[in-house]
Amino acid sequence: MESKTIGVIGLGLMGASLCKALGACGHTILGRDTDEHVQKYALLTETIKGELTEEKIPECDYLFLAVYPGAAVEALEKMASLIRKDTIVCDLCGVKQAVCEPCFTLAQQYGFTFIGGHPMAGKQFSGIKYADGNLYQGATMILVPRQQEDLFLVSRLSDLLRGAGFRSVTVTTPEKHDEMIAFTSQLAHVVSNAYIKSPTAAEHLAFSAGSYRDLTRVAKLNEDMWTELFLDNAEHLGFELDCLIRSLQEYRDAIAADDAKTLKRLLKEGRERKEAIDTEWKDK
Amino acid sequence: MESKTIGVIGLGLMGASLCKALGACGHTILGRDTDEHVQKYALLTETIKGELTEEKIPECDYLFLAVYPGAAVEALEKMASLIRKDTIVCDLCGVKQAVCEPCFTLAQQYGFTFIGGHPMAGKQFSGIKYADGNLYQGATMILVPRQQEDLFLVSRLSDLLRGAGFRSVTVTTPEKHDEMIAFTSQLAHVVSNAYIKSPTAAEHLAFSAGSYRDLTRVAKLNEDMWTELFLDNAEHLGFELDCLIRSLQEYRDAIAADDAKTLKRLLKEGRERKEAIDTEWKDK
Known part of the structure; x- marks a missing residue:
């Protein structure tokens, strides 16, 4: 797969592990965390290549929202106007109706693609210190596209995720x-x-x-x-x-x-x- | 430890595993199961050396009741008069008040020692086919002696059990x-x-x-x-x-x-x- 620019919002266990896994595939990883110490730690440990500033958002081919549900929707609202139309945005939240409904609306309004996501992986510890490039190895990723979504876009995201170690991708609805x-x-x-x-x-x-x-x-x-x-x-x-x-x-x-x-x-x-x-x- | 004669009533997973573990220590194992096929299988596989017939009960230095609680009490009632006074009887049941109270009474009446037991070990499969001489390796054994029991007898039983692989022995009351x-x-x-x-x-x-x-x-x-x-x-x-x-x-x-x-x-x-x-x- 060609090298892509990938932005990750939220550098906790899930987000930072994804940064490591995708970084290892040769992609350029930009990340952002509201905690300054976490942000610095991510740069120092080369978990991310650079900070995901507002100016960098249009450079991203993929954007991942790795924060709590409310914060994910809020983050997408703030940056929606900066996202390129061919960018795929995906979240990693544990609930999908509460996240997908507002995010689908934003995606339609601004023309980019939003596909909900929930990786079936985790650890009992949280935070960037426990981040692990192998966290998703062999795991299943649940993807929740809009009903009328172009399947080509879902498969583009799937391919990226397989590179990060996911073994299988299951497509479902937010309700299910x-x-x-x-x-x-x-x-x-x-x-x-x-x-x-x-x-x-x-x-x-x-x-x-x-x-x-x-x-x-x-x-x-x-x-x-x-x-x-x-x-x-x-x-x-x-x-x-x-x-x-x-x-x-x-x-x-x-x-x-x-x-x-x-x-x-x-x-x-x-x-x-x-x-x-x-x-x-x-x-x- | 000197070679002893050990009788085991009930040759399911727990009983047959105990037979194997104690047999490997050089003790002579006699066993009995109400299911004829199990009894034959135990002999054929050398899980036991011989059948625990009524005549053999007085030969046993230790007797283990490895059946359900009601059946354990019933078995002890039937053979109580045949048990030597220096024999230690122990059960492997998952409840202790219902088993220990009638068994303590029988032990006092006939003069032998009864110490309740519950091995903290198991498998999700049952039956002699799954018996494993290493089932108790590293496990804890809960022992429930009569309150006024001679601690020397408790430690005699503990020593035997450590030979079978138990790592530790915890002494408690039936209620606890x-x-x-x-x-x-x-x-x-x-x-x-x-x-x-x-x-x-x-x-x-x-x-x-x-x-x-x-x-x-x-x-x-x-x-x-x-x-x-x-x-x-x-x-x-x-x-x-x-x-x-x-x-x-x-x-x-x-x-x-x-x-x-x-x-x-x-x-x-x-x-x-x-x-x-x-x-x-x-x-x-």
Whole structure:
């Protein structure tokens, strides 16, 4: 692939890792972070080649918004008039309806292309210090183009991302993305964060099995980011929480009633569900 | 350690793995399973040296009950009169109050020693086919002696278990064990089993992050065994389920009310709790 100029807004874990991965492909990486120390650190460590100033925006072939959802929309609003019409803009946010709707509108208004993005990758640490050029190696990228988008543009972005290490690209709608992510990621984070709050949690040393560790692995989350992501996806996450609470209450009631038959049925249903889903996965 | 004769009742994953581990130490292993095919398989594969018939029970220096809680108590009742007074009997069940109380009584009545046991090890597969002499390598064994038990006997059992690969032995009471295990293991299994029941679960291919995989890893459980374990520990597990449901409802309410301040506080509390517990762990 020809060398391109790529601008990245936000040099946290996700943004700075993307800078490193794309930089390693020979592209010219310009970056910007609102934190001056982060900006300097990015230059010193050659994570970016230069600062993404307003004057540089028209030079960018691709622009990535690697900040929280609200900040991503705000950043795009500010620079929309400077973006070239053949530039592809993509975000890395964990919700897509709240980001894609205003960004699609801006893209149409100013003539550039916006394609929503959500890399299925991460670490439990955040910040540029943990940035890793291999973070996206083998990962899936979810892309959310406008419905009437030119597929050639989606494939141009896909090709760039494959260079950064992504193994596969899945195209979906903002609604479908948010519905799925509420279940696979957001609900897991809420449950993990809630699980650790039991009064028993402080005393369990030595009794700790692998299942406890799995259930609480993502409890240590960044509450600023997740508060925004959860509220941006309130309807879908609320639905998942309601399902889970209702389901847990069924087991709870069967246990309180010493009802072995119902409890066994509930557990069997869960086991069979998991087996069916794992089998379906294996076949794909 | 001198070669001993060890009897194992129940040749499933846990029992047969113990046979292999102790057999490798040079002990003579006798085993018994109610399933004839399992019994034959154990002999053919030299997992056991011979069948643990009634006549052989007085030869055993140690006896392990590696069956479900109800079956363990029943097995001990049947053979109690045949057990030598210097024999140590131990079970491998996941609940301790329901097993230890009747077994302590039998031990006192017939003069042998009973020490409850729960190995912090396992696999997601069950049965002798998955038995593994290294299953207990590096694991913790929870031991639950009678309060007035001779500590010399506890340490005799510990020494035997260290030979089988256990790295450490933790001594506790039946009540404490059941309280802790409700949180670290049983609750995790219920949540995992409930999590997969969302209607969204069947459609999430490609959106699946590590957090989903962690949360549902133990969903594929043996419902016969877990129904018995859960009902034997109904009070503690019920308490944990109530805590978790109440806690999840708090996040749910904050999300429904679009209340960023409360949601952020709830998430922060969970993060800080997890950090504090992880730090405490690291120091031990």
